[in-house]
Structures are given as C-alpha cells and as structure tokens.
Amino acid sequence: MVHCLLSDTMAILESYCEGNTSLSEVWTQQGLFPCFYFTLVSTVLLSITFLFGSLLYVCYNMYGTTMEPKYVPRSHLFFLQLFLSVVLLLQFGIYILWQSFGLGIVYGYMIVYSCLSIIGWLCTIALLHLERTKVLVRDRTRGHSTILLLFWALAFAAENLTFISWSSPLWWWSLDNTDRKVRFSLWMVRYICTFLLFVLGLKAPGLPRRPYMLMINEDERDVEYSQPLLNQNGTSQSTWKDFRKKVQLLVPYMWPKGSLLLQILVLLCLCLLATERVINVFVPIYYRNIVNELSGGAPWKTVAMTVCIYVILKFLQGGGAGTSGFVSNMRSFIWIRVQQYTNRQVQTGLFAHLHSLSLRWHLGRKTGEVLRSVDRGTSSINSLLSYIVFSIFPTIADIIIGIVYFTTNFNAWFGLIVFVCMALYLTITIVITEWRTKYRREMNTRDNEAKSKAVDSLLNFETVKYYNAESYEVNRFNDAILKYQVAEWKTNASLAFLNQTQNLIIGLGLLAGSLLSAYFVTEKKLQVGDFVLFGTYIIQLYTPLNWFGTYYRMIQSSFIDMENMFELFHEEQEVGDTEKYLGAWIDLWAGVTEGKREKKLKT
Secondary structure (H helix, E strand, C coil): CCCCECCCCCCEECCCCHHHCCCCCCEECCEECHHHHHHHHHHHHHHHHHHHHHHHHHHHHHHEEECCHHHCCCCHHHHHHHHHHHHHHHHHHHHHHHHHHHHCEECHHHHHHHHHHHHHHHHHHHHHHHHHHEEECCCCCCCCCHHHHHHHHHHHHHHHHHHHHCCCCCCCCCCCCHHHHHHHHHHHHHHHHHHHHHHHHHHCCCCCCCCHHHHHHHHHCCCCCCCCCCCCCCCCCCCCCCHHHHHHHHHHHHCCCCCHHHHHHHHHHHHHHHHHHHHHHHHHHHHHHHHHHHHHCCCHHHHHHHHHHHHHHHHHHCCCCCCCCHHHHHHHHHHHHHHHHHHHHHHHHHHHHHHCCCHHHHHHCCHHHHHHHHHHHHHHHHHHHHHHHHHHHHHHHHHHHHHHHHHHHCCHHHHHHHHHHHHHHHHHHHHHHHHHHHHHHHHHHHHHHHHHHHHHHHHCHHHHHHCCCHHHHHHHHHHHHHHHHHHHHHHHHHHHHHHHHHHHHHHHHHHHHHHHHHHHHHCCCCCHHHHHHHHHHHHHHHHHHCCHHHHHHHHHHHHHHHHHHHHHHCCCCCCCCCHHHHHHHHHHHHHHHHHHHHHHHHC
C-alpha cells in the first residue's frame, strides 16, 4: 500500500480501491462494490457529455446561428437548472474535502469520481448555455438535446442503483457514524438535484416554445397577412404538450358514468390486463422448470404436470406476447361494449353541440372538414384508449416487473442489463421515429404532387392534344414519380435503419445477459433452466417493443385528431336557449295574442 501526505492534516492517499481489492470486483457483501460503482458512473456520464457534447458543439458552430435576445425566454426555472448544476458541483467538492480533511483517508477512486463528475457537470452547464444562445437553422423541434436528457436520466438512474446495496455495510444506509451520515446527506442532495434536473429538462424552460425559424418568419412577414403561418395549436406546438390534460379528457370515456354494467366490464378488463402481466412472468418460469426437471432426472408425473401447466399458461398468454391468447381475446371482446359507449357518447354530444351553434357559424363552416374532424376524432379516442391502456402501459409494466424479478431472483447485474437495454431501446425508437417523420411527410407530399399532375393532365386532355404536349406531360409525370421514389427510398431506408438499430440493441442485451448467465451456470450458481429462462424472458419483453415505434406514431396522430375534434366542442354558443329567454318569448307571445283578441272584440 502506497502512503503519501496530502497536507498538514495528514490526509493519506490509499490504494485505488478499499482493502487493495481489484476494480473488477463488482458485487460484495450484499451490494455493489463502491469502487466499481463510482468509477463506472463517473466514466459513463463524462463519456456522454464530453464525446457527444463535443459533436453537438461542432454542429452548433457549423450549422447553427445565434438567437436574437428577444426570442430567448426569461425563465426562473432555467436559472434553477443552473443553480442545481452548481449545487452538484459543490457537493462533489465537499465530498472530496470531507474525505481529505474530515477522515484523513482518500482512495484513488474517490479522486477519479469527483474530478470526472465535476468535468461532466461543467460540460452540461456549457451545453445548457449553448442551447440557450444558439439554434440549428433547420431544427423544427423544441426542447433540450437528446444528449442532455440522456445525461440527466442516467445520472438520476445511477442514484437509484444505490438502493440495490441497501443491506451492504459498505454503503451509508445504516447511518451509524458521522461519515455515513455525511455521505447520506450528499447522496440526498444528488438524488433531489438529478431528479429535478430531469423533470425540468423535459419542460426545457430556458428554450423557445416554438421553432426559432418559425418565429422569425412570423415577425418578418407582411403586415397584411395577419393569419399565422402555421396553426399554433397544431404543427408549431409539441403533440405531447399538456399530456396530462389530454389524458384527463380520455378518462370520462373510459369510465362510463351512469351504467353499472359497463363499469363492471371496465374493471373486468383491467383485471384481465393484470392477469396477463402475471402470466407473462410465469410462462418463462415454468419453461425453466421443465428444462431443470428434464436435465435433473425428475419423475414422469412431475414433468408431465409441469408441462401441462406450461401449456395452459401458454394457451392463456397466446403467441409470445399475449396478443392472440385466450385472456387477450376475452379482454378485447368485453371491451367492445365500452368502445361502443364511447363512440355513441362522443358523436351524439358533438352532434348536439353543433346544432346549438349559431347560423353564422354554420354558414361559414367547411362541412367536409367538420365531418372529417368528427370521424377522425371519434376513432382517435378509441385508438388512444387502446394504445395507451392496453399496449403502452402493459409494456412498461412488463419491463418494470422484469427488472425487479431479475434483480431479486438472479443478480443485480441482470436487472441492470434489462434496464439499460430497455431504456436504450425506447430512447432510440422515439428519437429515430421523430427524425424520420420528415421523410414520411415529404413522401406524402411528393405522392400528392404526382397524383395531382396526372389528374390535371387527363382532365385537360383536349388542351394537351391541341398543343401537342403529350411528351411534355409524360416527362413532368416521370419527374414527379422520380421525386416520389427518392422520398420513398429515404422513408424505407430510415425504417430499415430503425429496425437494424433495434435489432442491434436486442442482440447486445441478449449477448451480455446470456454470457453472464452462462458464466454463472458454469460456476454452479445457476442452473441450465435459468439460462433458458433469461433468453425466453428477454425475447418476450422485446416482442411488444417491436411495435413501439408504430404505437408512438399512431398516438401522435390520434392526439392531433382528438385536439381538432375538441376544438369543435370549444366553439362558443352565440345564442343560449336558457329558460329565462324561453319564458320571455312565451310571455311576449301571450301578450301579443291577448292584444289581438281584445282588438277583435272591440271591432
């Protein structure tokens, strides 16, 4: 062991890890080894901010422009982001000072952890300032970059990983001395600050609420064109803005008031949904039991009973992910009545509201647009309920259950592998799906242009013949098709890139977990069935995620359609048929009738 004096207080620099142990020691004394944990966390976070942050800095310098101060919002929450980042920097300094002067013992990993963490958080502050002062010219989105959001998410997730070491004496949870109380206080500061930074990062308070170029174009357009370039409730705002309020609009249609039978059906559907989650856990477990019993020479009756239970569970689950099993089909069948109730309530309510609007509104309406909004809005509510309640939430629940199961029954490393792979899978899917949306929009535009040119040419057949312009029209149509095919190639290529990226993440996660489980099998810590269980469970988790990108796009479009329909509900009545006005009209009519009768009697 190497000793050296750091100062007059006799602070001793020990070896890199406690007890001269190796950095490769991951799990010891019922918890993560602190030397490994703090080295890994600081290295990963610094790698993200320094490497990817450098690329982002280069992109902003090459393709970005400085925002005018009038477009930069003044937000106290942005300064709160900076304050929290500075607090984290200070607590890293306090940590190393406490080890040096309070305890007098400093290990190498503590210095590495503090220095790398300080550099990493300084990079985040620099990126915050960069995103607030500059903007990419062709960027049509709003919010912080993926790098910052990923950094804050991983920093908060890393603080949550310490709960795995709850029973370990190497950590601060016992609070039995001053050192552990100090380290616990610093951990609380990191936990609260990283959580608040992640939440504030989703809101992005210091950045413009709308694309920068759109705001410039709106300011520079001619005064006579007072109509905004884009509908502020549609294209310019994020689809996920006010997500909680939008979900609250769906709740009344999910829970039918005044109908006890439909409420019972809703509860039954939710119970079947919970049953599916339980079945998804037990199917791989019984598959593992079959393998262990066959390899262990269990009696035939035991094996036969296990096989029968497995087949019954598989019948209830369906083809791999519960999409076509008995429980799923029963849930879909029971939900039909609730879905019909939703359709009826929305359509009749909107129909009655449209009839209550004034004549002026009806004379100025676009009938086709109104009917299209009603049709799409009604179907969008059912689609949102189906995607969110029966697809997105169950998938997230399965992931959480899988992480808890592998952490408690296998090893913390298995839970970490599942968590990292699922987080990367969902993040990459959302980012690439958002990125490739522009290619899909371009393809639709080119398709409409090609079809319109063909239709216009055929409708004006006589004119084309008169000017002998057949070859010219064919060339125009050919050019339109070529432009459409270029946009189509970009769409299909980006889809292939998304699928390959998803397959790469699945393969890497399966490889890491399979190698780890195979190692534990060779060390006699796990059985062969456990190896089979991990592979089966992981594939079962990934199967519904293959449709996550589709669900994400459909939810986006459904939210837009639902917003358009609720805009019709928000149309105010210019004339209200209240009882007061109705009574006044009745009294007026009675007075006129009585006056005519008296006049007739006098004559």
